[in-house]
Amino acid sequence: MKKNDLNMDKIISLAKRRGFVYQGSEIYGGLAGTWDYGPLGVELKNNIKGLWWSRFVRNRGDIYGLDAAILMNQEVWKASGHVNGFSDPLVECKKCKKRFRADQLEKNKCSDCGGEVGEERQFNMMFKTNIGANEDSSSISYLRPETAQGIFVNFKNIIDSFHPQIPFGIAQIGKAFRNEIAPRDFLFRAREFEQMEIEYFINEKNWKKHFEEWIKEMREWIEEIGLNKKNIHEYETPKEKLAHYSKRTVDFEYDFPFGKSELYGLAYRTDFDLKSHTTGSNVPLEYYDQEKNEKFTPHVIEPSLGVDRTFLAILCDSYTEEEVNGETRVVLKIKSSLAPFKIAILPLSKKEDLQKISKKILTELKTKWACIYDETQSIGKRYRRQDEIGTPYCVTIDFESLNDKMVTIRERDSMKQDRIAITELKKYFEKKYE
Numbered sequence: 429m430k431k432n433d434l435n436m437d438k439i440i441s442l443a444k445r446r447g448f449v450y451q452g453s454e455i456y457g458g459l460a461g462t463w464d465y466g467p468l469g470v471e472l473k474n475n476i477k478g479l480w481w482s483r484f485v486r487n488r489g490d491i492y493g494l495d496a497a498i499l500m501n502q503e504v505w506k507a508s509g510h511v512n513g514f515s516d517p518l519v520e521c522k523k524c525k526k527r528f529r530a531d532q533l534e535k536n537k538c539s540d541c542g543g544e545v546g547e548e549r550q551f552n553m554m555f556k557t558n559i560g561a562n563e564d565s566s567s568i569s570y571l572r573p574e575t576a577q578g579i580f581v582n583f584k585n586i587i588d589s590f591h592p593q594i595p596f597g598i599a600q601i602g603k604a605f606r607n608e609i610a611p612r613d614f615l616f617r618a619r620e621f622e623q624m625e626i627e628y629f630i631n632e633k634n635w636k637k638h639f640e641e642w643i644k645e646m647r648e649w650i651e652e653i654g655l656n657k658k659n660i661h662e663y664e665t666p667k668e669k670l671a672h673y674s675k676r677t678v679d680f681e682y683d684f685p686f687g688k689s690e691l692y693g694l695a696y697r698t699d700f701d702l703k704s705h706t707t708g709s710n711v712p713l714e715y716y717d718q719e720k721n722e723k724f725t726p727h728v729i730e731p732s733l734g735v736d737r738t739f740l741a742i743l744c745d746s747y748t749e750e751e752v753n754g755e756t757r758v759v760l761k762i763k764s765s766l767a768p769f770k771i772a773i774l775p776l777s778k779k780e781d782l783q784k785i786s787k788k789i790l791t792e793l794k795t796k797w798a799c800i801y802d803e804t805q806s807i808g809k810r811y812r813r814q815d816e817i818g819t820p821y822c823v824t825i826d827f828e829s830l831n832d833k834m835v836t837i838r839e840r841d842s843m844k845q846d847r848i849a850i851t852e853l854k855k856y857f858e859k860k861y862e
């Protein structure tokens with residue numbers, strides 16, 4: 429399928445129809461920039477997070493996991509620069525009072541009514557709240573706009589509990605919130621989203637080497653989730669556009685249907701964050717090198733990944749339309765490691781004896797793999813349904829199965845069918861999913 433033929437409407441419609449993603453608060457007219465993940469969406473999302481966690485935390489010895497609180501002391505956000513600097517340029521239409529991001533308007537005209545817009549001002553994107561019963565300046569807190577700061581404030585805890593050798597990292601998956609002026613493009617720019625971030629602490633003198641290693645890590649991750657390399661572009665941020673504390677940033681962009689946009693970021697943030705929190709908290713955030721008997725503030729490389737953007741890229745990348753016998757077949761050619769369900773169990777009819785044997789197969793297979801059981805409508809329709817949600821294999825139990833104790837296995841992409849003995853099923857899938 430040509431990339432140009434894919435549009436977001438198809439993705440959004442499939443996501444809703446099949447229970448991947450719904451508009452947040454839908455029955456109340458929705459809440460802009462929020463999305464609810466349905467039964468299949470949760471599975472896919474968990475698979476993404478699980479793969480990431482295995483790859484970067486469990487399968488390495490040098491990265492520690494963390495799950496920090498979303499609410500943090502407001503001093504954290506002062507020290508990090510978010511209270512003063514985490515803002516977007518905002519303008520308001522003088523006529524209809526609608527607010528826009530200044531950089532997204534053409535010719536300084538309201539894109540709704542064409543009215544004139546007022547002076548540009550800075551709009552802080554953090555969601556503010558109050559902790560406890562008193563609503564004064566001392567009780568202010570924010571919904572975290574990124575997971576990274578939770579990592580920096582726990583740097584000393586990890587050092588004290590585990591005495592890691594540099595280089596080492598701390599990884600976290602969790603929700604973050606940004607009060608976007610203009611949320612857009614489905615999951616791409618939402619007000620509530622989830623991040624997978626690592627702060628990798630290094631000795632300054634090795635930063636170039638480690639940065640190159642992380643570029644490779646990012647490429648391998650992108651390969652692991654099955655995104656087509658042709659749709660990925662590495663963008664080296666020019667020096668004049670770098671954040672003041674960063675010496676190098678590479679964005680990994682993806683060709684979304686709405687255009688090439690940032691999927692992941694890899695940034696060398698120097699010692700900016702640990703230094704800022706050392707100043708802010710008066711607690712030295714340092715590393716002690718025993719061999720050299722010296723103390724220093726580590727520098728940091730930050731691979732930052734959005735869960736929702738990964739989710740969206742996977743949907744876009746795997747969405748396929750094929751012509752089969754004059755009809756359009758929609759298939760989600762998703763990697764089996766990510767598929768919400770690995771196996772669909774489909775009895776040809778609801779007859780009791782077929783149900784009995786099918787349920788027995790389900791009971792056996794579901795202990796090892798995520799299975800879905802479906803006995804409604806024609807078998808053709810059920811195959812299409814499984815194709816649309818990316819289930820790699822369907823097991824069909826028909827009347828012949830009662831006699832020969834065999835079932836039909838249909839493979840998603842090739843639609844090839846195999847007839848195998850029920851007793852061989854487990855072995856068959858163990859081989860497929862090893």
Ligand SMILES: [Zn+2]
Nearest residue numbers: 521524538541
């Ligand atoms: Zn207007």
